[in-house]
Amino acid sequence: MDQNTELGEFLRSRRARLTPESVGVGTSGRGRRVPGLRREEVARLADVSTDYYTRMEQGRHPRVSESVLDGVARALRLGPVERDYLFHIARPRVTHPSRERTRPERVRPEVHQMLEVLGSVSPAFVVNHRLDVLASNYLARALITDFDALATRERNFARFVLFSPAAKELYDDWEAIARIIVANLRLSSGRHPDDTRLNELIGEACVKVPEFNGWWAGHQLDDCSHGAQRLHHPVVGDLTVHHEALNFASDPDQTMCLYTAEPGSASAQTLALLASWSAPAIR
DSSP states (O other), X not given: OOHHHHHHHHHHHXXXXXXXXXXXXXXXXXXXXXXXXXXXXXXXXXXXXXXXXXXXXXXXXXXXXXXXXXXXXXXXXXXXXXXXXXXXXXXXXXXXXXXXXXXXXXXXXXXXXXXXXXXXXXXXXXXXXXXXXXXXXXXXXXXXXXXXXXXXXXXXXXXHHHHOXXXXXXXXXXXXXXXXXXXXXXXXXXXXXXXXXXXHHHHHHHHHOTTHHHHHHTTOOOOOOEEEEEEEETTTEEEEEEEEEEEOSSOTTOEEEEEEOOTTSHHHHHHHHHHHHHOOOOO
16 A cells, blocks of 8 residues: 555544544534544644645655654554554655565574473464564464464464464454454554565455455554463363563564463463473484
8 A cells, every 4th residue: 555545544543533522622512524533633733734734644745754743643642553653654764675575584593592492381483574484483383383384475473363264263262363463464564565575465365354354444553562362272272371572672573472371370281281292202
């Protein structure tokens, strides 16, 4: 999607979710044909002219200053993730697609070692901004799916959740997980608008997943930083795990997804059973 179009749709979606009462600009009253704030109300809160803000929503203002974006973010009550997304789509960085395609994505040996150490305790895997699975430990492959056994193009967490029938069996609330994945893809698309493989994945999801277009149009954003997930594993049964996303300072485009179970809980015992069942043979 064109960045100016994306900016306009995002601003309109965030303007629509606010009420005059919630931001202290009066009451809804009569005469409002659509929900949310009017453009002039957002402009007043952001301390810019109505014409300037209108041109932003219409994609007719290519150079928006940081101070204006700060004002708009405050006016629309954007959270940290939403603010970051606004800055990316309003002021996209210059990219070099050919250079991006040739750059190898390697996981450092120390990270591989960390995954191995965690293998008997916590499922863990490393993804990039597209949610390509770059590395995983054996417990993650046993809990979710064997990424290493998949074709290279298929080693993608979003592909598994959105396209695989096994994902609907694994996740107790598949729709909630799928919505989070879509919100993460929406966030990544704003940060990497020229990523061909990411755009292909999004386009494929539009065709293959009936619910995708509606979720995408909602403009929800999520960095998948943490949360609880209820799983129904085909071998060991039901368990609840907590998901935590850890970013590497030296590799900002890589994230470790780590799963833990509450110590002493039935889920911890189930996870230990899975670790024992799936442990590699010692040679």
